[in-house]
Amino acid sequence: xxxKRVAAIHDxxxxxxCSLTVALPILSAAGIECTVLxxxxxxxxxxxxxxxxxxxxxxxxKPIADHWKSVGIGFxxxxxxxxxxxxxxxxxxxxxxxxxxxxxxxxxxxVMADNGKLYASFAKDFPQGMAKLCEKSDIIIPNLTEATxxxxxxxxxxxxxxxxxxxxxxxxxxxxxxxxxxxxxxxEEGKLGSASYDSTTGDYGYAFADKIDGYYHGTGDVYxxxxxxxxxxxxxxxxxxxxxxxxxxxxxxxxxxxxxxIRFGVDFEESLPNFMKNVGISAK
Numbered sequence: 482x483x484x485k486r487v488a489a490i491h492d493x494x495x496x497x498x499c500s501l502t503v504a505l506p507i508l509s510a511a512g513i514e515c516t517v518l519x520x521x522x523x524x525x526x527x528x529x530x531x532x533x534x535x536x537x538x539x540x541x542x543k544p545i546a547d548h549w550k551s552v553g554i555g556f557x558x559x560x561x562x563x564x565x566x567x568x569x570x571x572x573x574x575x576x577x578x579x580x581x582x583x584x585x586x587x588x589x590x591x592v593m594a595d596n597g598k599l600y601a602s603f604a605k606d607f608p609q610g611m612a613k614l615c616e617k618s619d620i621i622i623p624n625l626t627e628a629t630x631x632x633x634x635x636x637x638x639x640x641x642x643x644x645x646x647x648x649x650x651x652x653x654x655x656x657x658x659x660x661x662x663x664x665x666x667x668x669e670e671g672k673l674g675s676a677s678y679d680s681t682t683g684d685y686g687y688a689f690a691d692k693i694d695g696y697y698h699g700t701g702d703v704y705x706x707x708x709x710x711x712x713x714x715x716x717x718x719x720x721x722x723x724x725x726x727x728x729x730x731x732x733x734x735x736x737x738x739x740x741x742x743i744r745f746g747v748d749f750e751e752s753l754p755n756f757m758k759n760v761g762i763s764a765k
Contacts, residue, residue: 485713486514486554488580490561490573491702493519494526498746499699500562504706510753511710511760516556518545518576520569528698529744537565542572546579556580560709561614562702563592565602570610577617586712589618589657590705594626597636608633612656620660620712621653622705628653628663643668647685650678662708662722664701667692675704675722686719690730697733699746704729707756714760728756 487508491500501517508515520542524534559580561573577587591611593603608630615621615631629636632652637645646666653661659680666676666687674689707728711721732749739748 484512484514485557486516487558487560487709487713488516488518488556488576489706490518490520490559490564490576492521492523492563492565493517494523496524497526497528497530497698497744498749499526499702503699503702503746503749504560504562504709507703507706507749507753507756508710510757510762511714512762513710513713516549516554518542520564525744526698539566539568539572542569542576546572546576550579555582556585558586558588558709558713560588560590560705562590562705564611564614567607567610570614574614574617577614581617586620587618587658588620588622588705588709588712589615590622590701591615591627591631592701594630595624597626597638599626599630615656618657620662620718621657622662622664622708623653624665624701625663631656639667646676647678650676650685651680654678654680660718662718664704674726677718677722679718684719686717686722688719688723688726690726693730693733693737695737695743697736697743697747700729700733703732703747703749710756711760714762716760724756724759727759728752731755 489504493501505515519538521538522536564570564573593600593611612631626636650661650663662675662677664675667673671692672689673692677686704725707725708721711724731752732747736747
């Protein structure tokens with residue numbers, strides 16, 4: 482069987498594990514070729530660090546894509562994360578159109594908000610731009626804040642139940658081509674996880690684990706990369722969210738036990754053997 486290939490469109494934070502420095506090793510560990518399209522290079526990520534360097538690579542996105550097209554490179558999946566401007570949204574949308582083959586899976590993580598608030602670097606109408614990109618996606622992976630912003634609805638905070646989440650998932654499925662994974666979902670104190678919905682089958686899925694106190698940077702990218710890998714290894718969406726939750730929580734727990742600075746990212750590397758087993762990679 483031919484090796485699967487993913488185009489990962491994210492920034493590179495040289496220190497502080499997130500974005501491409503997370504996507505590349507996780508997808509590779511699952512036996513998937515990860516082709517990278519960097520949108521920016523930063524010395525560190527922006528969460529908790531000051532004085533970081535930043536180089537915008539927006540002008541490089543189209544020339545890279547044009548070169549790939551000229552040499553006939555194709556992809557089994559395209560996976561995009563943080564995009565910093567309307568121009569990048571347009572370029573990535575064009576990339577989806579240009580490289581979508583008959584069986585190419587397009588997955589968008591609409592990274593732009595959390596805890597009820599849009600990130601300060603974005604204009605108030607950015608969620609509408611992101612929603613248009615999601616229209617071209619087979620699967621979207623918003624958190625609850627991003628979901629409500631794209632739908633133009635009020636953020637519910639912790640005041641919701643399973644019925645609300647399932648109705649929200651259905652509304653979100655109309656923003657894309659039918660499959661949604663919603664992160665940061667909780668129905669009981671001390672538990673946190675994700676929910677999924679496949680509009681083609683009408684099936685919902687849930688995966689929860691013990692909540693670990695603290696905010697650990699890069700965990701959304703760890704989760705998203707694990708989810709993409711599990712799906713490309715043939716796991717049903719409802720199983721893939723469980724694999725991604727378990728991998729992410731195991732990584733957070735190890736990091737917390739070690740007392741690592743939360744800005745530095747989580748120790749996902751030592752969780753890779755279990756993850757590889759769960760997606761069907763056997764040690765030889």
